[in-house]
Amino acid sequence: MLRALGQHTLHIVDELGDFAVFTTRGFTAAIGSRKLGRRIVRAIYEQGVRCVPVIVIVGIFTGLVLGLQGYYVLNKFGSEGLLGTLVSLTLVRELAPVLAALMLVGQAGSALAAELGIQRNSEQIDALETMGASTHAYLVSPRLLAALVVFPIQAAIFCLVGLLGGYLSGSVLLNLQPGVYWAAVYKAVDPQDVAECFIKAVVFGLLTISICAYNGYNAHRRRGSTGARAVSASTTRAVVFSSIVVLAADYLITSLLVKHP
Template identity: 50%
Template sequence: MVRLSALINPLTALGRGTIFIVIEMGRIAIFFLRSFALIFYRPFQLNKIMQQIYFIGAKSVFVISLTGAFTGMVLGLQGYYTLVKFGSTGFLGAAVALTLIRELGPVLTAIMVTGRAGSAMAAEVGIMRISEEIDALETMDINPIRFLVSPKLAAALISVPLLTALFDVVGILGGYLTGSVLLGISPGAYFTRIETSVILDDVTGGFIKSVVFAAVIVTICCFQGYFTHTRTEGFGAKGVSISTTSAVVISCVLILITDYVLTSFLL
């Protein structure tokens, strides 16, 4: 009997864990679909969307430019010293641009937005939950998801692709700075290679990724905050802190997983 239970217990735990994950994924999917559908519910919440674009987008410009510039500069350096071994430093522009546009631009932008805006969303919604503000919205017949989540989702779907584009452009200029200005590659070769190697599919792929990442960030972060009160591992302020941490960690992990899945489909 003891042996049998020793065999069954891990299986039970595995089954329970799997069921929990599947249920959670279903809840997140429903949460996303409701939030997305409610963006188009009239009257449109243009004011709130604009405020969120300012918060998620405009206020992230500096940090995105900074990370974009240094990522491009590092790529320029690494790429140059790798390519110089093969005598093909002329391809630096293509290497930097393709890496940024296809992969690093969308992924790093999404991770930066998660850190800057996603954590704030989780904390804000979480605090509203524990201070009964979300209940208050419901009693006023104001749909909390429409009021709180939909504007953030709409704003992220607009802002994150734009921030990604900014990241790419600044990154390419960073690569130019190290490759051409510091290490002496011809600027003409650098930019011509970019022009000849980057095709529209690369840009579209990066754009699709950034849109999906935006949806992932807002859905996960707001979901974690929205259901702070159902957490069993911590209540009140502790619950909010756990929600915020989980929101950032899960978002980042999901961004990387989704990136792999999308890349395998897009290539």
């Protein structure tokens, strides 16, 4: 029992170290890599442009629900004028970076893990290695660098669409004065909140894309599964781990950046 626990702990520590080296190499290998710009643009398209519809849909419904719930709660205290404050701070500080990251994990992260897993399975990664190419520079670096750009933009889109959703349910459906709503938004959000949103988005992007890339890249090392099963197991693991890490990192960053009264 104790032996198994020790072995499991050693395995986790070993994997964490391996993951840290993998991520570091993902950045350092980018130096001097040819046609990196073209691959970054493609990665931005895959993580960014393709995921905009899902971000918009989830963002608008999140705003609509926040507006609806917030209006009825605040109305009990006669404070519905603060709806803009509630919606904007909830979105900017928490929901936009977290939900945008979770949506990106579900769409772009899972696709990345599966793609790299299949490339590993079909020896495409081995082929890159035998030709002397840096697999990290070719496969990982563009995705990591693209994530640093894409995640903050997606979080910003989520915020704007969410605010619009709050406006639609609060002002258009429930007759709160639009001026009151937007003035509260304007007053509530300060640059530090926006900075917190972007810091979270960048950290989540870095963590989730490297977790998904790591799992796909190492699909052949999964114990107990090979071939297509290894790819599906790696993809599932990538999505589950990324989602957990996003929530854990959110708590950590919030506790570091939270404004004390």
